[in-house]
Amino acid sequence: MNSRTRKFLSYYKPYLGLLYADLACAFIVSAITLILPLCIRYITINVLQQEMPDALNRIYAMGALMVVLVIVHTFCNMFISYQGHLMGAKMESDMRSELFDHLQKLSFRFYDEQKTGQLMTRTTNDILSLTELYHHGPEDIVISALKFAGAFAILIHIDVKLTLIVFLFLPVMAVYAFYFNKKMNVALRESKDRIGDINAQVEDTLSGIRVVKSFTNEHIEKMKFAYANDRFVQSRGAGYKSETLFHEGLIAFTQLITIAVIVFGGAAMVHASLDLADLLTFFLCIGILIEPIQRLVNFARLYQEGITGFDRFMDILEVEPEIKDSDDAFELTRVRGEVEFRNVSFKYKEDHDEVLKNVSLHIQAGEYVAFVGPSGVGKTTLCFLVPRFYEANEGEILLDGNNIKDISLYALRRNIGIVQQDVYLFAGSVLDNIRYGNMDASQEEIIEAAKKANAHDFIMELPNGYDTDIGQRGVKLSGGQQQRLSIARVFLKNPPILILDEATSSLDNESEKAIQASLEKLTDNRTTLVIAHRLSTVRNAQRIVVLSDKGIEEQGTHEELIASDGTYAKLYNMQLKL
Template identity: 45%
Template sequence: MNTIKKFIHYYGPYKAVFFIDLICAAVISLVDLAYPQILRTMTKTLFTQDKNVILHALPVIAASLFVMYIVQSLCKYYVTCQGHMMGAKMERDMRRELFDHYQELSFSYYSRNNSGQMMSKLVSDLFDISEFAHHGPENLFISLVKIVGAFIFLFFINRKLALPLILLVIVMFVFSFRQNAKMQETFMENRRKIGDVNASLQDTLSGIRVVQSFANEDIERAKFKKSNEAFLVSKRDNYHCMGSFMSSNLFFQGMMYLVTLVYGGYLIAQGEMQTSDLAMYALYIGIFISPIQILVELVEMMQKGLSGFRRFLDVMETESEIRDADNAVELTDVKGHVRYDHVSFHYSDDETPVLSDISIDIPAGKSIALVGPSGSGKTTICSLLPRFYDVTGGSITVDGKDIRGLTLKSLRSQIGMVQQDVYLF
């Protein structure tokens, strides 16, 4: 429920579209519900009248139904077009938030996470969220209107036949909710595995020059095959759950037709139901089963959307380890006197010291070179100055000001860096 509350927050800017979408969905459902009832009423009233009365009434009925279906078609257009646009705009908003948050996360986050996984969260996860954002509330609303409306009419037609159908529906929903828990796990695993595929692909393509230079293609193929096969296994488990879910619900729907035919036939034999009413019952059962099928599909869509949204939240709720202090000030009038005062450093997920009690004093205007073997800490010393990482002991000052008390933007805008591996945008 907490996840759903956070998801609902993104509907905020589009409340007008959302409520008009639901109104249109209600109109679509009510028109579908109205037709069998109109037919039943006409069969018992108008169609028992004289020929001239029937012929006189038919043009009025035709015009009324024509207007009704025109309105339904316009509502369907709005739901399909504007409803999808609402979902796409929510997807855009989430993608922008996620990208902005990626920009703010510290180097340690990127050290722990592969960029292929991050791209998967930014692209494929959010697409499924968009589909759920549009179809979820709309399909749920249409289904509830049709199910409740159909049941009301079924009770009006014959209460005795409606009671066993209610029991059957309750059993079906209990079974569906149990299956739902299994589907959640498999969809979440799908997300992780497709992220692994993206990660493997991104690594190989980004480093293709190195791969080919060292004739490393076979190793990369083996790595990709492993992640690709793991994704297939996760999909297999997913489809097993979906197969059980769909086939069980189809069985319950068949049982509704069985109960309607057998018990309805029994009631007709007992003189407690008319044959024409059983035909109307069959029509409403069709209307009743249609939203149940939509709800079944909605459960699958919901699992895909919410599993993607949970991965989205995992990133959005990750706070950057490097942030401005509450009383941070701008770095201005820079002279360039840099001092490392008894600096120590280790990574947050590893207590092994990388630097220990380092002191360096660099007067303004001086050029210095750090010389040492690979892994001795030269890059780490440089990375501490713009606060890509924070020191775990001691302090670093610029013109006598501790860099932890300066705003990140003003500090980094005063530092120029030429990396070993230059990335061209």
């Protein structure tokens, strides 16, 4: 048993009691299905042909027994249908929760290479089909096996030759089923990939709908969607073709079996080796024999749909988190904020060039350091190595003298606040978005954080104040208002280390002044790493670090760097002319 099979079966563990009850009901259903033809045979042969004196009473008694069996049969089927489906839904929920938890453990590097729509498909559609497989799989196997074995025993007992004729069809059916089952698997896997592409395209278009409309490129998005949609239809066409040949072919085989029984059973009656009562019972048992075959056909379809989804589910679950706590990771408390880079190198992929190479830098606790340089030299990457959003390929990074790999991720990131240029706000109220900085904060603390971020006044002017719904990604607010909420969120978190990704570069002058004032309060007495795009905003930094393709090219105060007339002076003078 391979690891994926063990993983597939492990989801039954919390529901073994329900599974055993479901299988017990399946066993009872199978037994009753086999007993009913025998009851009919008893009436036709033992009672009617032998002309018993109390035949009427025996017929009524057997009829009463059959009614009781049908009631029990119905009750068990109802239990299977309701509780079995509920068990499958619970298992599906467990898998979805596990996948969602796992996705949150994966690094930025993983998400750099993935499409959100594809990940959404694996979390929803791919797991959806597993409900039916988890529910029907065990019961279909049990019911099919019992009915098949029981019907075979009864058929052998009635007529051996006729039974052997029927079973000559089975090897051919097995080969046919195996061939088209394999083709179904390939088609279904491709179909799930294609629906993932559709979701990715929809997510991409709707996320950028303002850009789409501003460039009047709706027709371009329609073409891109139509392409993904057509590919999905083509993949489903291949899947339906295989599924149709599989399903209808096996139904044709079952009909041929019925014809064989009619022809050879009729011939046996002509030769007086089989009587009418036995032929009637044989027909009833053939129906029971064909039903598990059809059930297995349906199971094969469910299996292929479910297992392809499970494989895609496992493809993500088997991605090892690149960044995780070491076995002896500890909780760092009373963080001062001293950060040191020692010969740090980083590249996004093994076959890519290094973004950072042998960077060494010591930042004192409470120091305000700005990182400047051309685009693509690794300013943001260097800062994002500190909270371990990415992992350095070589060298080490220390926080208060401790290697950050030895500090638990929760403790490390809890002590680092980030204000980005690209603000992300969640759908919900103003209050909920600020509280995200500290979920245990009181309303008074949230309001105080908003005041420090110069956000309280505009919040009170909103229709419902702090309870105002701001829409998806905060679309009901201006850029400056969104930024102030993100700053309030960091005020509430109150971290000793702060990373600022030029939070004012895309704002109007009035908003920039308000946010610059709140940022000055925020950076007070904190170790602050600023990713600077506009050099005029970091003139007052205690130290400016100039990065280039070769690493740290120069560092010092604004005045020192201007006086040295190096890279920084050239960049600064160039921006002044713009």
